[in-house]
């Protein structure tokens with residue numbers, strides 16, 4: 010199927026909805042009929058309808074077809090992007106980051122602030138039952154230290170699962186960790202020394218910025234496009250200009266933009282790494298949560314020289330409480346293993362064995378199918394709510410997967426003020442300020458759409474929107 014063809018068809022149908030050819034709540038032609046009428050394949054029409062659905066024009070009703078959505082208006086514009094990289098900045102901790110972390114533990118807040126998955130899926134019960142069974146049937150206490158690389162059974166499951174992202178890796182070149190952030194920390198300790206420069210995408214997940222600070226590094230922020238991620242042009246310029254020691258990027262459904270580097274550009278990115286011989290730490294923590302038909306590949310899938318260190322975990326797909334992650338260390342294996350040893354000797358074995366079972370039994374795949382559809386629907390609901398309650402100049406990202414959306418407001422709105430306003434009312438958001446060291450995003454903020462929508466959560470969006478509307482009135 011040609012990409013451009015379904016895009017053109019989607020645009021044509023959107024034009025027809027906009028001009029009233031199809032009215033609100035009206036059923037659109039069936040996929041088969043439209044394919045025949047337009048002289049295109051069924052898959053082209055299906056892809057065009059999916060795109061229109063993501064853009065909020067139409068909705069699919071099970072066993073009935075596609076309908077024009079209730080309240081049709083232009084989909085919100087996507088957030089803007091900058092074209093140049095920023096000069097290196099010494100990372101400094103923002104107290105705000107720690108406040109946002111701690112806020113989540115206040116009593117019963119309505120939280121949109123942390124990138125936590127929904128925790129009411131049946132897989133949580135499976136995990137609990139597996140914990141109970143394994144702790145009864147085999148010994149985990151009284152066994153002393155375990156090996157730093159982690160149990161083979163779990164590493165083997167990670168290696169099997171990596172195939173879905175286009176990656177072939179031996180279990181013996183994987184090191185397990187206490188989550189993906191911890192895995193990235195181990196990589197940075199191996200690849201850099203204090204004072205070195207590393208490139209990150211901008212806006213960037215604040216945990217990565219904090220990690221950079223903790224390692225005494227300087228960050229070069231490379232702009233990310235809201236849909237296609239890290240700008241390769243700006244990265245190339247930065248590679249020419251600065252002696253970068255490493256690049257960190259969240260390759261698929263990044264946090265906060267939800268953007269993904271298209272697979273063909275991942276290949277170009279690897280070519281750049283090879284040209285400059287700079288290693289890249291890839292965080293693919295959201296890759297399994299795609300809304301489309303297939304999982305995007307990892308950058309690692311294109312790496313033939315061992316320059317990509319792929320990190321991930323089960324924090325976003327199951328529960329961050331597991332604290333189970335890994336890094337495909339390959340040529341850095343011994344150094345990373347040593348770093349894990351000096352940092353923590355090893356990580357607890359029981360959660361890793363539980364995860365090995367969960368991944369091995371097909372429960373995980375079943376769960377992912379359910380989670381992906383739920384998150385896709387919840388994102389669409391968020392777009393509806395933002396359209397309804399926020400001023401029309403509000404822009405919202407269009408993630409093709411993952412659990413977070415990025416909103417951009419007119420520049421004169423300060424989202425740290427919005428954060429404080431919400432906090433006093435037990436509504437938590439992640440203000441844009443913490444996603445950069447260059448104070449670029451004070452008018453943006455991040456919302457987590459993973460939890461089920463409830464009247465309280467919907468009302469919280471209304472309150473936030475009202476505050477913004479008053480600010481720009």
Ligand SMILES: Cc1ncc(COP(=O)(O)O)c(C=O)c1O
Pocket residue numbers: 124187188189190191214216259263264292294321322323324329333334
């Ligand atoms: C992009 C990204 N990487 C890493 C993490 C932390 O993951 P973990 O719990 O596996 O350390 C987060 C959490 O928000 C994240 O969004």
